[in-house]
Amino acid sequence: MFQTFETPSSPEQGPPRLADLRDAMAAQSLDAFLVPRADAHQGEYVAPRDERLAWLTGFTGSAGFCLVTGTRAGVFVDGRYRVQAPAQVAEDFEVIAWPETSIAAWARQALPQGGVLGFDPWLHARGEIDRLEAALQGSGIRLRAVAENPLDAVWEDQPEPPLAPIVPQPIEFTGESLEDKCRRLGTLLDEAGEAMVVLTLPDSIAWLLNIRGSDIARNPVPHVFALLFADGQVALFADDAKCDEALLDHLGPDVNIEGPESFGPTLEHLAGRLTRPVRLDPASCPVWVQDRLAGLEIHWDSDPCILPKACKTEAELAGMRAAHERDAVAMCRFLAWFDAGPQESLSEIDLVTRLEIFRRETNQLMEISFDTIAGAGPNGALPHYRVTTDSNRTLEAGQLVVVDSGGQYLDGTTDITRTLLVGKDTGEAEKAAFTRVLQGMIAISRLRFPRGLAGQHLDALARYPLWLAGQDYDHGTGHGVGAYLCVHEGPQRLSRVSDVPLRPGMILSNEPGYYREGAFGIRIENLIAVESAPALEGADAARDMLAFETLTWVPIERRLILVDRLSAEERAWIDAYHAEVRARIRPLLDEATAVWLDRATETL
Template sequence: MSQENLQALQRALVEQQVQGFLVPRCDEYQNEYVPAADERLAWLTGFDGSAGLAALAHTHTALFVDGRYTLQAQQQIGDQPIEQQSLATADIANWLCNALESGDTLGFDPRLHTEPGLAPLKQRLNEQGIELRALDTNPIDQIWPDRPAPPSGAALPHPQIFTGEDSQSKRQRIAEELKQRQQQALWLANPEVCAWLFNIRGSDIPHLPVALSMGFLYQDGSATLYLAADANSEALQKHLGSDIEVVHDKDSLFSAAERQHAQSVWADPQLTNCWTLQQLRARDIQIQFSRDPITAAKARKNATELEGSRAAHVRDGAALCEFLAALPEAVIQQNFGEMEAVQLLRSKREQREGFTDDSFDSISGYRSNGAIVHYRVTPESSLPMAAEGIYLIDSGGQYPDGTTDVTRTVALGAPSESARDHFTRVLKGHIAIATLKFPAGTCGEQIDAFARKSLWDAGLDYAHGTGHGVGSFLSVHEGPQRIGKVTTNVALEAGMIVSNEPGFYLTGEYGIRIENLIFVKEREGFPGFLEFEDLTLAPIDRQLINADLLSDAELLWLNDYHDKVRTTLANAVDEHTRDWLTEATAPITKE
C-alpha cells in the first residue's frame, strides 16, 4: 500500500510544479508525539518511529533515520523503492543535491518546519541553484483518502492541588519578562507551554496529556488561546476567566494580536513553525527570537509539583514491583514474551489511582532486542521469554500529580560474569550521578562523564544521553535541561527533574540500563551547591551486581536505596510482592 501512496504523491508533486518534497515526522506544534492525522511519514513509507524524514526528488525517495531506528526502518520499508540514509542535515542535503538539478524546486509544508531547522539545508540548495519553496497545502493531505480527523478532545482544568500555582499568577510572572524585554506579546507555540501557563490538560496526543493549542500572552497578563471548538466548555471558560479569549480558528489568533496592538512578538525559533512567522510578517509584526521563558519556568518544579511527583512514584513503583515480582513465574508459562510483558505491566499500572496513560511506548527487550536502544516491540518482533538471559524494561506512566520513567534490567537466569561486570559498571555510573554534589551554574554536559567513567575504564561506552528533563503530568521528554555529551549551556537548577540512565549494549546479546528519575535540590549546609534526590522506587537486580567492584560508599548507597524502596512500598503492594521485596532489597555485602 505504501508504494501506491508513494506513486500518488509523486503525481501530486507534478501537479504542484515542484520536483521534490520533504515529509518530516512531526506536526505543526513540533511535538515529539503526534496525532494520527499527522502520521504522514508512516502513511507514506510504512516507518512509524518517533524521528525521521522522507525526501522525494523526481522519481527517487529516501528515508532518513537515526541509529535508534536503523533496523526498524529496514523492516518497515521492506521491498519498496526507498533508500535508507542517516538522519543528519549534511546527509539530507547531500542526497537532495545529488537527486535534484539546478533550477529544480523542493517543496515543503511550512507548518511542519522551523526556520533554524531548514537554514543549513536552504543554504546548500541555494548554492546548487535549487529553490526551497513553502507550499500552500500539503500534497499528502490531498491524496490521503482515509486520513484521520484531527483530534478535538476536551481541554480540562488542571487543579491547583497539582500545579501549586494558579494561571493568573503564572501569566503575570511571564508578562513581567515581556515588559523587561519590551515585547508586546509572547507567542505560545505548542500545547505544552499552553498546558503549563493556563493549567489545562487534555488527551489529544498519545502519551502527552494536552489539548492541541497555541496562542498569545500579552503584557497585561491577558491572552488569546486557540482550541478546537469541541475542546471548549463552560467549565473551561470559568476556569480560564475573562482575561482569556478563546478562539477556534487559527487565523483569528493573529487578528486578535493586531487588536491588542502587538507590534512586536517574542517567539522561540526552535518551537515556532515557518507558517506562523509568515502570518506575523504579513501583518508587519516585528519578531524577537529567543528561548521561550515558559520552557525554563515549567522545568523548575515547585514544592507542590515535587510532592506530587513523589506520590506518583510511590504508586508507580508499587505497580512496577508487582510486575517484577510476577515476572519469573510468568516467563515459564507458554506464549509469554516481550509483548505480554508490556501488557502485564500496563495492567498493574491501570490498578493505580490516577493512571491515565503510559508516558511513552514501553521498551520491552529480551536478549538481543534489549541491545536495540529504542526498540519498540510489535506482535511480529516480540521474542518469547524463558528462564534465562537478560531482559530490559523501560516504561513510565502519566498521573495527574506526576510523570514517571523508569528502566530496570533483570536476569531471568544465572547471568554470566561478563554481564555482571557490565551491569555493575553501569550501576557505578548511576550511583556517581545520584550522589553527585555540584556548584550552582553546572550544566548537564559537565557531569555526564561521571556516569561513564567506570565504563570508559573498561573501554566501553553508550551512544545515548545520560539524562533528559521530565514534565509534571506533561512530556516525559522535557527541556531545556539534560545530561549528555552534547553542549546545552543550560544550568541545572533546583526543582528540575531529570533522568539518570547510563547503559551498556552488547549487540546480539543484551542491553543494560538502570534509570531513575531524580530532582535537583539545594545542598543543605553548603550555600551555592546542589545535589540530587531520587524519586523512582524499584529494586536494582542483585543477581547482576558484582559487589566486589563497588566501593564501600557505593555499597552503602545501594543498601540505603533498597531500604528506602522496601519501607516505602511495603504497604502499597500485594502480599506476594511484599515477600519478593524483602528478598529483592536485602542488604548486599562483599564476598
C-alpha cells in the same frame, strides 16, 4: 486505553505511497519534498493524523524525516534507530545516518542544480528552515513553502484532527494559579519591550493555563494555539467541542477563546495594529505563523513557558514524589509476579499487558506515559523498541529483558527502566556490562556539582565505566520530565549537546545503557530532581553546589551485579538505596509482595 500491539505500517505499503506522493509533487512542480515527523504544534509527539512519516515509510520511531526526490527517498535517523529503521522500510527507501550526513549534504548530491525542494510551512520551525537554507547556499537548490501538502493530498484515509475535551488541572497539583503565571510571564514580555508571544507547544499552553487534554496518546495535552500579551491577557484558539462550562469558569475573564479557524486572521489583524515587536521561538514556531505576521518586527527568543515549566513548584515536586511511590507499588507487584514464573512461558506482550494491569489497579492511573518497551534478548538492543504481534518474542532462560515504562497520574509522571533476568543466571559479558551501566547510574545519583553546569558537563560521568571497556550508548543519559505533562520535557537534559544550566526543581531521567546488536540490551533508569546540595559536615568551601534527589524507589536486579567490581562507595549506595526502597514502599505492599521485596533488597 490499553496499549495495542498491531503493526502500524509494513514495508510493502511504502512503494505505492511513494509513487503517489511523487505524482502529487510533480503536479506542484517540486523536485523534492521534505516529510518530517512533526505537526503544526512542533512538539515531539503527534496525533494519528500527523503520522505522515510512518504512513509513507513504515518507520515508527519518535524522531526522523524523509527527503523524497523523483528517483530517491532518504530516511534520516539518529543512532537510536539505525537497526530499527532498515527493518521497517522497503528497499525503495535509503536509511541515512543522521546527523553524520546532513539533509543539505544529501540534497546537494540527490537534487539537480536549480531543483525546487518543497516543505509544508506548518510542519517546520523557522530556525530549522533558516539552517537548511544557509546550508544549501551556492547549491542552486531553492526552498519553497507549499500551500497544500502533497502527502496529505494522496493520504486518502488520513484521520481527522483530535477533539478530546480540555479539563482544568487543580491548583493543589500545580502550586500556582493561571492568573499568576500569565501576569508573571506577561511582565517578562513587557520588560523585553514585546507586545505578545505566540505559543504553539501544547505542553507550554497546558502548563500556562493549568489545563490538560488527551489529543495526543500518552501525553495529557490539548491541541491548541495561544497568544500571551504583555498585560497577562490570553487568546486561546480551541475548537468549541473541546470546551465546556467548567473550563470556561476555570479560565476566567482574562482568557478569550476563539475557534482555530480564527488563528490566522487574528495574527494578520494584529500585524497591522501592534506597535511593539512580537516574540516567536525559532525552535518551535512554524514558518506559517511568521508569514501571517508580515511587516511586524519579530524578536526571536525562547518560548517563555519552557524554563518556568521545567522548574517545578513545591506542589509539583510533592506530587511527583507521591506518584513515584504509588508507581513503585505497581512495579514491585509486577517484578514479584515476574520472579514467581514460569518465565519461559511468557512473551514480551505478556509483560507489557501485566505491567499495565498493575498500574491500573492503583485506581489512580490516568494513562501510561508512553508505550511500554519490553525487549527480550536481541529486541532489548533496540533502545526504543515497541513490541508488535509480528515482533513478539517468547522469553528464554539466560536472556535479559529491558522493561522501560511509566504512568501518568494527576499528581505526576513516572518513567522507570529495569533490566530483568530470565531464569537464574546469564553470561559474564551481560553481567559485566550491567555492572558498568549501574556504576554510571550511581555516579550521576551521587553527584554534587557547581551551580551553573549543564547536562553536557555531566553526561560523560555516566559513560566513564563503559568507556573504560570500549563501550558506549547512542542516546542521551537523561531527558527532562513534566509534572503530569509530557514524559519528555525540555530544556533540561543530561546530554553532551545540552548547554542549559541545571536549576533546582528540574526533573530528569538518569538512564545509561548498553546495547549489543543481535544479542542483548541493558538500561537502568531512575528519575531524579535537581536540588541544592546539602552542606558538607566540617567543610568550609563557599562554592554553591547542586545535587540530585532520587524519586524512583524500585529494586535493581542484584543477580546481574558483579559485586567485586564495585567500589566500597558504590556498594554502600546500592545498599542504602535498597534500604530506602524497603522503608518507603514495603508498608504499601501486600504481604506476598513485601516478602519478595525483602529478598530483592538484601544487602550486597
